[in-house]
Amino acid sequence: MVLNILDDPSNFQDHTVTYAATTIMKVAYGKNTPTAATDPEVIEVRQVMEILQTVLGSGTYLVDSIPWLKYLPWYGQELKHGYEISKRIHTSQLNRVKQRMQSNVDLGPSFAKFVLENGRHYDLTELEMAFLAGAFFGAGADTVAAAISTVLMAAACFPEEQATVQAELDEVIGRHRAPTFADQESLPRLQAFISEALRWRPLSPDGLDHRTTKDVTWARRKLLHPSGHYGVRQPLASIMIVLAKCERPNCFSLRAISRDPEVYPEPDKFKPQRWMNDEDHLRDDLKFFVFGFGRRVCPAQHVANRSVFITSLLILWAFQLTLDPTKPLDDMGFLNGNPQPFSIEAKTRVPETELRRIMEIYQNP
Ligand code: HEM
Numbered sequence: 001m002v003l004n005i006l007d008d009p010s011n012f013q014d015h016t017v018t019y020a021a022t023t024i025m026k027v028a029y030g031k032n033t034p035t036a037a038t039d040p041e042v043i044e045v046r047q048v049m050e051i052l053q054t055v056l057g058s059g060t061y062l063v064d065s066i067p068w069l070k071y072l073p074w075y076g077q078e079l080k081h082g083y084e085i086s087k088r089i090h091t092s093q094l095n096r097v098k099q100r101m102q103s104n105v106d107l108g109p110s111f112a113k114f115v116l117e118n119g120r121h122y123d124l125t126e127l128e129m130a131f132l133a134g135a136f137f138g139a140g141a142d143t144v145a146a147a148i149s150t151v152l153m154a155a156a157c158f159p160e161e162q163a164t165v166q167a168e169l170d171e172v173i174g175r176h177r178a179p180t181f182a183d184q185e186s187l188p189r190l191q192a193f194i195s196e197a198l199r200w201r202p203l204s205p206d207g208l209d210h211r212t213t214k215d216v217t218w219a220r221r222k223l224l225h226p227s228g229h230y231g232v233r234q235p236l237a238s239i240m241i242v243l244a245k246c247e248r249p250n251c252f253s254l255r256a257i258s259r260d261p262e263v264y265p266e267p268d269k270f271k272p273q274r275w276m277n278d279e280d281h282l283r284d285d286l287k288f289f290v291f292g293f294g295r296r297v298c299p300a301q302h303v304a305n306r307s308v309f310i311t312s313l314l315i316l317w318a319f320q321l322t323l324d325p326t327k328p329l330d331d332m333g334f335l336n337g338n339p340q341p342f343s344i345e346a347k348t349r350v351p352e353t354e355l356r357r358i359m360e361i362y363q364n365p
Contacts, residue, residue: 001311002318002359009346013149013339014038016311020144021137023307028136029097030110042141045089049138051082056208087127090134094126111136140300144307146203146334147290149342151312153331154197156321156344158270165193165272166349169317175350178362179313181306187313188282192275194312198290200270201335205255207292255335257289318355319346 004015017037025031035042054060063069063076070076097112107113115122115129124132155162168189173179184191259267263286264274277283291298298304315321323329324343333339348355 002314003356003363005315005319005346006348006352006356010343012152012344012346013145013341016145016148016152017042017141019148019311020141020307023144023303024137024140027111027303028133029093029112030107032108041089044085045134045137046142048082048086048089049142051078052138055079055082086131086134086138090130091127094130094133136300139298140304143203144304146339147198147304147308148311149339150201150203150334151194151197151308152315152321152344153329153342154193154200154270155316156323157329157331159322161193161270161272162316162321165190165316166320169313173317175317176358178358179317181310183313184309188276188280189272190313190316191282191309192272194308195275195288196270196272198288198308199258199264201331202254202258202290203334204290204292205258205335206253208296210296254289254292315346318349318359320349321346 001015001019004018005012008015014037018034021035021037021039021042022031025035061076061079094112094116097107097110098116100107101113101116112129112133115124115132119126119129155165168187169179172183172186179187258264261267275283275286291301291304322345324345327343329342330340333342350358
């Protein structure tokens with residue numbers, strides 16, 4: 001992404017999508033070449049995801065409560081159309097992996113290869129395998145891109161906090177080598193900055209709706225976790241669903257959790273320091289909530305966290321980010337589900353030729 005920004009500084013958001021899509025395609029299908037934000041397949045999948053976003057909110061479609069509606073040929077045409085597009089894309093991606101496996105091409109590990117080799121142990125049909133691998137892209141590309149964009153947007157909006165992080169980077173890494181994952185433990189301020197950025201403008205702010213599988217008796221009791229989650233315990237089964245002042249049933253609201261003043265004093269202020277203790281270490285009593293909770297917690301939280309961390313680290317090490325005064329920035333876009341293109345100016349912190357040289361070595365060590 002650093003080299004992409006150097007080559008084309010005006011297209012920040014596209015670069016985050018290209019990075020996230022390339023990473024996900026590698027994990028899902030073992031694809032080794034870059035997947036650009038402008039690839040027709042990526043554009044198509046993102047369009048289907050937009051339909052899915054609407055579908056995920058309970059109550060949008062009557063078929064959620066009246067299942068037989070799905071048998072009416074004229075009902076939910078756009079849903080059936082979205083399904084057909086997804087089926088075509090996911091099946092062709094899985095088939096590509098299958099063909100290469102049959103031709104003994106060395107693919108390296110990937111989720112698709114794993115399910116093709118082991119799917120029968122889980123009674124999966126090929127269509128289920130195709131959709132499982134396809135879910136990686138659907139669930140992971142835009143979320144990771146949005147998370148990185150949020151961190152970079154926060155850096156541009158809060159220059160003093162950005163400078164604090166960069167002082168830490170200069171002290172721990174200097175400007176003559178590119179940072180790596182090995183530096184992670186030595187960079188608590190950067191980690192605090194990322195946590196605060198994703199608290200400040202949480203992705204998926206209204207969570208995902210969940211459906212209970214049996215009747216539930218609720219005892220209204222407020223359980224205050226260090227993270228500020230309010231819970232309602234279901235006493236018979238050991239399931240806890242986090243409601244957090246959510247207006248809709250069976251869902252949690254990350255927006256409400258992120259604004260709890262008991263846990264995050266002055267919640268509308270951007271204060272990375274709140275994630276650190278008096279010894280300037282990361283606090284271990286404040287949980288990170290943006291990936292949800294319980295058995296449906298985001299299964300990719302570790303890969304997502306690492307992606308956001310390493311990208312934020314490299315970019316904040318390489319560039320000083322500032323707002324473009326000629327273009328207004330809607331910092332609520334990701335939170336409100338309507339992200340607008342935004343413009344950030346990136347000034348190199350290392351002379352450009354030197355930066356290119358360091359990054360070339362980084363890519364091909
Ligand atoms: C920063 C990036 C990401 C964020 C903020 C995020 C957030 C979330 C949230 C809030 C949920 C709902 C949890 C719940 O219902 O309790 C979720 C579920 C999920 N996420 Fe992520 N996610 C991210 C990246 C990814 C990536 C990279 C992938 C795949 C490679 C992924 C795959 C999934 C899947 C499959 C689910 C559904 C899990 C289930 O219902 O059992 N996510 N994610």
